[in-house]
Amino acid sequence: MPIFKPNLETTMTRRIIILATALCLPALSACNEQTKRPPAAAKFSTPAGLIEYLSPLPAVQKVEPWQNDYAQGITITTAHYTIHTTLMDPLMLRQVPGFMESAYRAYQSQLPEPIDTKIKFRTYLFADRAQWEQFTKGFAAPHANLYLKIVKGAYCLKGRCVAYNIGRTRTFAVLGHEGWHQFNSRHFVYRLPSWLDEGIATLFETSRYYQGGFEFLPGRNGGRLGSLKTALLADRMIPLTTLITLNPGQVVESPNAVKAYYAQSYALVRFLREADYGKRLVNYHNLLLAGLRGNWPLDPAIRQLASDRNIPLT
Known part of the structure; x- marks a missing residue:
């Protein structure tokens, strides 16, 4: 019966396997114990x-x-x-x-x-x-x-x-x-025209975490910018004189019109705030301040419509 005599290569291979097994067993045991414990994050999900x-x-x-x-x-x-x-x-x-x-x-x-x-x-x-x-x-x-x-x-x-x-x-x-x-x-005191109200609201849709708080970045609002580009390329822009008289409920049946409405309201508000190095910003602020205080020069019937939020916009 032939006797197997391990050569040097076989001996070294066995030693490597034994050493690797010895090193891995404690780690495997620790991993097994770790999987049995509930993760720490689970504590904070209650x-x-x-x-x-x-x-x-x-x-x-x-x-x-x-x-x-x-x-x-x-x-x-x-x-x-x-x-x-x-x-x-x-x-x-x-x-x-x-x-x-x-x-x-x-x-x-x-x-x-x-x-x-x-x-x-x-x-x-x-x-x-x-x-x-x-x-x-x-x-x-x-x-x-x-x-x-x-x-x-x-x-x-x-x-x-x-x-x-x-x-x-x-x-x-x-x-x-x-x-x-x-x-x-x-x-x-007065509710804002829909284009102004919705246009300002879009300024707060894009933000980033910065120094413990959040910074709002309207210039990076890809959704509104993309919709604006689509409306321009498809020649579906809402005329300005129409835009400022609409409310979202009047375009809700058409997804493309809704996107164009919000995108153009977003663009119009940014224009009033930013265009020409902000030269219209003071007028923009005064417009909002007068709405805040109820100082818009309105006829009595329009004043009631502007101040009573229970009256549907038309």
Whole structure:
């Protein structure tokens, strides 16, 4: 019977295998133990964990449980906002308080002088559309069906901003947009013409995290710029004299017209603020300040239409 005599190469190979096994076994054991433990992030995906996680943030005044009919939730209080949410994403929620307060400062920058908000704005941010729809059916009744037609986004009604999670970037875009409507409906004596109101709201759709807060970048709003380019190339631009008399409800049946309406409103507001090195900015500020104070030179019937937000725009 032949006897196997390992050569030098075989011996070295065995030693390498034994050494590698000895080194890997502790690591494999540790990995196995690690998979058995719940990840640390799971702790912060509960109301109690989120309260602990979010409370130390500079923009946060307090965090507490939110009892509601839709899901487990929390209420985040900041200097100017009360935010009710069922979203349990700690990384996204960590940025929401700072985003809302940055948006508030950006809204103030539309005016030549700051105004004081004594009562906090109330915002609802739901984890998904099903919860959002359930809330809307009660909150927006008897007109809930109008709001349920919103495909992806949010709305502002009765001084409340109501949104649901559609991804971080788009969720922040709709919060910034609807937050402007919420801000001016609270403070302005006159409601703004739709082109002006919607045009300003689009300025807060694009932002970036910067030095602990958020910076708004209307020049990088690719969605509105793209829609403007499409309308120009397709020769579907709305005449200016028509644009300033429209409201979004009058174009809602045509997706292309809706996109053109918002894009042109965005462009018109940026023109008033930025064109020719901002030479119209003072007039722009004065226009808004007069709307804030109720000083527009309007006939009595138009004044009532401008000041009573319960009267439908025509």
